[in-house]
Amino acid sequence: MEPAAPPRHPAETRLTVTSPERMRELGRRLAKLLRAGDLVMLTGELGAGKTTLTRGLGEGLGVRGAVTSPTFVIARVHPSLGDGPPLVHVDAYRLGGGLDEMEDLDLDVSLPDSVVVVEWGEGKVEELAEDRLQVVVHRAAGDTTDEVRHVTLTGLGGRWTDAGLETLTA
Numbered sequence: 001m002e003p004a005a006p007p008r009h010p011a012e013t014r015l016t017v018t019s020p021e022r023m024r025e026l027g028r029r030l031a032k033l034l035r036a037g038d039l040v041m042l043t044g045e046l047g048a049g050k051t052t053l054t055r056g057l058g059e060g061l062g063v064r065g066a067v068t069s070p071t072f073v074i075a076r077v078h079p080s081l082g083d084g085p086p087l088v089h090v091d092a093y094r095l096g097g098g099l100d101e102m103e104d105l106d107l108d109v110s111l112p113d114s115v116v117v118v119e120w121g122e123g124k125v126e127e128l129a130e131d132r133l134q135v136v137v138h139r140a141a142g143d144t145t146d147e148v149r150h151v152t153l154t155g156l157g158g159r160w161t162d163a164g165l166e167t168l169t170a
Helices: 020-031 050-061 099-104 107-113 165-169
Strands: 012-017 039-043 075-078 087-091 115-119 132-139 149-156
Touching: 012 020, 012 165, 020 050, 020 149, 020 165, 039 050, 050 087, 050 115, 050 132, 149 165
Parallel strands: 039 115, 039 132, 087 115
Antiparallel strands: 012 149, 075 087, 132 149
């Protein structure tokens, strides 16, 4: 992974990822910075690599079960195989919007004890936590064969001030 443009925000890191395996590796490395109570919001178009990143997070967190897109079940809980937090993986794509539908999932109950990752959560889950990590995955518009992705990680709130996001570019 190569560093991209310099960060514009103290808790912002930008990376260029060149393959699905590198996206998975980014997830494994990011998992080392996560702890119970963290909310991670993933944004990017279809096929950008959100689930691949989450698969790496699951591997890095040491959770049970194959991490796959929860599009049709909306949410999956992957219990920890060790003493780490479980991973709650949510796909909010099919949800109409607003916190009402998200509240039906009881994510606020899971959040303190889990790492909650929400794909397509922008505009839907921000109220769950003041401190959250926003991950935006960009790919070249219209190019479905190019595996290069530009990833911007922005930590919002005091939790992310010194969380070490900059170490992901090393």
